[in-house]
Amino acid sequence: MESTVVVLGGGVGGMITANLLRKNLPEPYTITLIDREEHHVFAPSLPWLVTGERQAGNISRSLNSLKQKGIEFIQGEIEHVDAQRRTVIVDGRSITGDYLVLSLGAALVPEEIPGLAAGYSFYDLAQAERLRQKLAEFQGGSLVLLTASPLYKCPAAPYEMAMLLDSYFQKRGIRSRVRMSFYAAEPAPMAVAGVNVSESVVQFLRQREISYYPQHQIIRVNPDKKTIDFTNGVQESYDLLIHVPTHKPPKVIQESGLIGENGWVTVNQYSLETAIPKVYAIGDVTGIPLEMGKPLPKAGVFAHGQAKVVANNIILQLTGKGRRAEFDGHGECFIEIGKHKAGFARGNFYASPRPVVKVYPPGIRWHFGKVFFEKNWFRTWF
Ligand SMILES: Cc1cc2nc3c(=O)[nH]c(=O)nc-3n(C[C@H](O)[C@H](O)[C@H](O)COP(=O)(O)OP(=O)(O)OC[C@H]3O[C@@H](n4cnc5c(N)ncnc54)[C@H](O)[C@@H]3O)c2cc1C
Known part of the structure; x- marks a missing residue:
């Protein structure tokens, strides 16, 4: 099977990349999304599930619903990634893309x-x-x-x-x-x-x-x-x-030859390109060293920002439309502190010589900010 863009992983990075590509590329271009799981889970709500404030159905959606938008979703185990050929094997079946986007996350x-x-x-x-x-x-x-x-x-x-x-x-x-x-x-x-x-x-x-x-x-x-x-x-x-x-990179990525010295996939920190043309990696599977000596944290907010950049640049290459984008290392984070209150921090993690992060005092509004973000997540992407 062949596809214009093959996106590996239906978590944060992959699901957003596939959505953005489909929204902006006309029909002759095909977008294939592959994940072993049928459901996309909104992980920031898992602590609420533990304390009984959410049920599984509130915080997950079937990736099959993306088929209605024209995204080819394949549920299956990715067994092998041949980055040079931009080919993957899924449950024994070979799938080749003009572009490959790897967003396979971190294995627990x-x-x-x-x-x-x-x-x-x-x-x-x-x-x-x-x-x-x-x-x-x-x-x-x-x-x-x-x-x-x-x-x-x-x-x-x-x-x-x-x-x-x-x-x-x-x-x-x-x-x-x-x-x-x-x-x-x-x-x-x-x-x-x-x-x-x-x-x-x-x-x-x-x-x-x-x-x-x-x-x-x-x-x-x-x-x-x-x-x-x-x-x-x-x-x-x-x-x-x-x-x-x-956490470790998924086995299929460990065997792909894309792992760098820090044990995760090496990418250009601005374009998310790997060393192989037309093969990108985003999100938790990547290891992006910061000037301060620690890696960019593994967080959905970064996978999201990186997905936007990669989708934009693939669309530009295919259609000539738009301008080249770069990932700028900005991110933000809610932290629930109990009793319907949360703190919030936002910053530039690519700032030199170290990230610049502003912390906002905790309050009810940040808790409801996270609730709004959760609701909007499913409205926007599913
Ligand atoms: C409890 C919890 C709370 C969190 N809260 C926040 C938060 O508040 N803010 C924030 O920014 N981030 C948060 N995160 C982190 C965030 O969920 C991750 O950083 C984000 O999901 C990374 O996106 P990704 O696309 O790189 O990987 P993932 O979202 O993990 O997606 C990877 C996908 O690849 C699939 N996959 C892997 N290997 C294979 C294979 N061989 N074959 C087929 N499919 C495969 C997996 O099934 C998975 O769906 C939280 C995480 C957890 C666990």
Whole structure:
């Protein structure tokens, strides 16, 4: 099978790229979108699903509905990517594009840490639903939330989850029976966004009596004894363990020859082109080093901005219409702090010598800003 543009991954980056291409390219051009999942899930709402404020149907849509717009959606497993030939194998079938856009995200690999998979997570829909059920039975004890490595998508999400859980336990009247601890592999919360952001988040945790232990790298979990060991010799016991698992590029991308020194796909940070002509990579699968020494965070807001740039430049090449666009590193983030309040930060992550991020005081309006964003997401793209 042949297609003008083959987009790999129906998550944030891929789904937006396919939509924008279809909207702006006339019919003779074909857009093919491939994902193993039938549903696109709006991940920023997963913490709300855990605390019972959303159901799966509220935060996901079938990618099959994109067929009505003229996007060819194929649900299947991408088994091989031949970037030089711009050809992929999907469930044994070969598909070649004039252009290839890779947006396959980060794979979650809890099995990298012995025993960790026995804990609970909220980083995909199935895990979040499993955690919600577990929480309903939980009547108190030691709750440990941890990040298994310093690099994970949405650096705000585990902190947000901790604060939403604090509110959730208060609402159930059992907060005094839950000892909450947060063990972070990273040195500080959302450190790329700067000291102001990190200090605000640490303060929020302190106000909620959530003990915070940064720079604790987990080595193993003993699910029988319910203990966790860290590389610095610390051992913690738990009744309920919630983790953010280690992230890796999907296997098919690891084998594609596109991985650079930092372990993720190397791209031009402005155009998102890989070293191979007409092959682009966007979103979490990429590794974009910032001048400050840390990588661009893995977040939907960046996958979204990069999708716009890539779609624009492919449309320009095919039709001659428009002007060349560049990704400028701007991004923003809500952080729910519980009780229908949220904080907000916005900034330029490509600023030199380090990102410039403005932090807005938390309030009800940012919470409703996120609710509006969620509703608008499905109206805009589905
Ligand atoms: C709990 C949580 C909260 C978050 N909150 C926010 C937030 O508030 N703001 C924000 O900006 N970001 C947030 N994020 C991060 C955001 O969801 C990701 O950064 C974003 O989805 C990345 O987009 P992507 O297109 O790169 O990858 P993804 O959206 O992960 O999409 C990748 C797709 O590729 C598919 N795929 C992978 N391998 C294969 C294969 N071999 N065959 C077929 N299909 C395959 C997957 O099924 C998936 O659909 C959050 C993430 C989580 C988990």
